[in-house]
Amino acid sequence: MSLTLEQVQRIAHLARIEISETEARTTQSHLNGIFQLIEQMQAVDTTGVEPMAHAQDLSQRLRDDVVTEEDRRAAYQAVAPETEAGLYLVPKVIE
Amino acid sequence: MNQWEVVIGIETHAQLATVSKIFSGAATAFGAEPNTQACAVDLALPGVLPVLNRKAVDCAIRFGLAIGAEVAQKSVFARKNYFYPDLPKGYQISQMDLPVVVGGHIALQIGQGDKAYEKLVRLTRAHLEEDAGKSLHEDFHGKSGIDLNRAGTPLLEIVSEPDMRSSEEAVAYAKALHALVRWIGICDGNMQEGSFRCDANVSVRPKGQAEFGTRREIKNLNSFRFLKEAIDYEVQWQINEIEEGRKIQQATVLFDPDTGETRMMRSKEDAHDYRYFPDPDLLPLVISADWIARVKGELPELPGQMRERFINDLGLSAYDATALTASQEMAAYFESTVAVAGKANAKPCANWVMVDLAARLNKEGRELADSPVSTAQLAGLIQRIADNTISNNIAKKVFEALWNGEGATADQVIDKQGLKQITDTGAIEALVDEVLAANAGNVAEFRAGKEKAFNALVGQVMKAAKGKANPQQVNDLLRKKLAG
Numbered sequence: 001m002s003l004t005l006e007q008v009q010r011i012a013h014l015a016r017i018e019i020s021e022t023e024a025r026t027t028q029s030h031l032n033g034i035f036q037l038i039e040q041m042q043a044v045d046t047t048g049v050e051p052m053a054h055a056q057d058l059s060q061r062l063r064d065d066v067v068t069e070e071d072r073r074a075a076y077q078a079v080a081p082e083t084e085a086g087l088y089l090v091p092k093v094i095e
Numbered sequence: 096m097n098q099w100e101v102v103i104g105i106e107t108h109a110q111l112a113t114v115s116k117i118f119s120g121a122a123t124a125f126g127a128e129p130n131t132q133a134c135a136v137d138l139a140l141p142g143v144l145p146v147l148n149r150k151a152v153d154c155a156i157r158f159g160l161a162i163g164a165e166v167a168q169k170s171v172f173a174r175k176n177y178f179y180p181d182l183p184k185g186y187q188i189s190q191m192d193l194p195v196v197v198g199g200h201i202a203l204q205i206g207q208g209d210k211a212y213e214k215l216v217r218l219t220r221a222h223l224e225e226d227a228g229k230s231l232h233e234d235f236h237g238k239s240g241i242d243l244n245r246a247g248t249p250l251l252e253i254v255s256e257p258d259m260r261s262s263e264e265a266v267a268y269a270k271a272l273h274a275l276v277r278w279i280g281i282c283d284g285n286m287q288e289g290s291f292r293c294d295a296n297v298s299v300r301p302k303g304q305a306e307f308g309t310r311r312e313i314k315n316l317n318s319f320r321f322l323k324e325a326i327d328y329e330v331q332w333q334i335n336e337i338e339e340g341r342k343i344q345q346a347t348v349l350f351d352p353d354t355g356e357t358r359m360m361r362s363k364e365d366a367h368d369y370r371y372f373p374d375p376d377l378l379p380l381v382i383s384a385d386w387i388a389r390v391k392g393e394l395p396e397l398p399g400q401m402r403e404r405f406i407n408d409l410g411l412s413a414y415d416a417t418a419l420t421a422s423q424e425m426a427a428y429f430e431s432t433v434a435v436a437g438k439a440n441a442k443p444c445a446n447w448v449m450v451d452l453a454a455r456l457n458k459e460g461r462e463l464a465d466s467p468v469s470t471a472q473l474a475g476l477i478q479r480i481a482d483n484t485i486s487n488n489i490a491k492k493v494f495e496a497l498w499n500g501e502g503a504t505a506d507q508v509i510d511k512q513g514l515k516q517i518t519d520t521g522a523i524e525a526l527v528d529e530v531l532a533a534n535a536g537n538v539a540e541f542r543a544g545k546e547k548a549f550n551a552l553v554g555q556v557m558k559a560a561k562g563k564a565n566p567q568q569v570n571d572l573l574r575k576k577l578a579g
Contacts, residue, residue: 014176014368014370016178053171053193053373053378053379054373054375054377054379055375058378059169059378059379059380059381060377060378060379060380060381061147061378062146062147062148062152063120063146063147064149064150065115065148066115066120067114067115067121067122068115068120069119069120069122069132069134071132072134072135073128073131073133076133076135076138077130082238084235084240085129085240086128086130086131087129087130087231087235087240088130088180088240088241089240089241090180090238090239090241091238091239092232092237092239093179093180093230093239
């Protein structure tokens, strides 16, 4: 399997990364290199092997349902580009 | 509409009743000042890691057990990737391939009387995920304001199979689900605050066709009325489109409550490509058999089980049993009334709770919890009807007196206001004779075959008795005298 240039451009768009056509071609060849590696791995017979969801064979640690965080809005908003009335302001986005 | 069949599936987001967020220790309380409950994890500051809230998992297990589903021994959290300012990480932590709850079903009672029927809606799955923040688009000189208090609030997304065939069934499903999540204490069900919101997948197909039509998804319906209106409008719109020769395009639509219409938000071409993949920050969630057994032991009697018990043990109709188990408060009020009034009075207890009490509460906009009439008072009243001390009509007066605090018990009110029913045959007979003598006109009319005249005579006797004569006895005596 290999990616077309259009697919690379679509992935870039989905990730909100602006790339020129030259960059897209370089990226395409890098990604296709990775796909070759994946193809090699897919040649291994994995019949009967359960897919792993994580590299470590451990299970999720859980926390009790208690509020441990205090309000630190002032500190967080001090480093935000723009705030008003306690809100973070961002360029207008309407879906 | 006869030749079209409607197909509806519903996705529900139920906010789980935890005090802290699903992956952080920030509070989830509603209505706080903007961003005062958004910590470093919720803001996605660099280097932070999620740690799963045990209570959120507990809620998911409770739900799975309550709907007869399989609770997955192992489930996996995945990243759902999209860009939006109220989603600081650039992805929502959700579950994709291995959700925590698989399968299950909910039984619905639809309609009443002769048209009543039962319906089983199958559930596909339920999975844990985090909510996003809130965007405010007005009043910020061309910018959007972002409040991240809601970001990271635990949600259970509950997905049904496309089993519903009308907006009525869809509403019945949503109501049953709403009652269930409150009943088992996993969600407060507050729809105004967004704790329980539904998306409806709607399509139509010619009756008898096996394949589904193309569906459109109506997003974010936060009331049962909107759910019904939105589906009804959407169904009619789709039928019109098809009948005018156009094809339905798969799309996501929004319902506008002001116009009562749905409008397209995005088409299939613009649909999000979420690029799900397992979240490397979270290990698989493993739920032991012990944990499931413990939660099972803590579950209350479920509405479905209680409903069956009301039908089988108390002889109630399916309709009454369903209505009484609509909420835990109502069921508890009914049960404690029956406990005093006795099983034999279960039917009148059901009527008084569902009809008279409900109407009175409704009139004053009060909840059952602050009813001025206690279950013991109501039971006392029902016992006096059962033993013929008062008639149903007088009982309404006594109920009103109890509501207004004019007596501590029904007996006290009956005594104080002299409402005891006259059942002494001699006394009633005297009244009947009096009325017959004074209303020769009516008597003649009745003898000439006018049944109406009989009712007038009954009314006269009841009036003479100040409403306290036993109506059945009055009827019987009058008939006897007029015949004789």
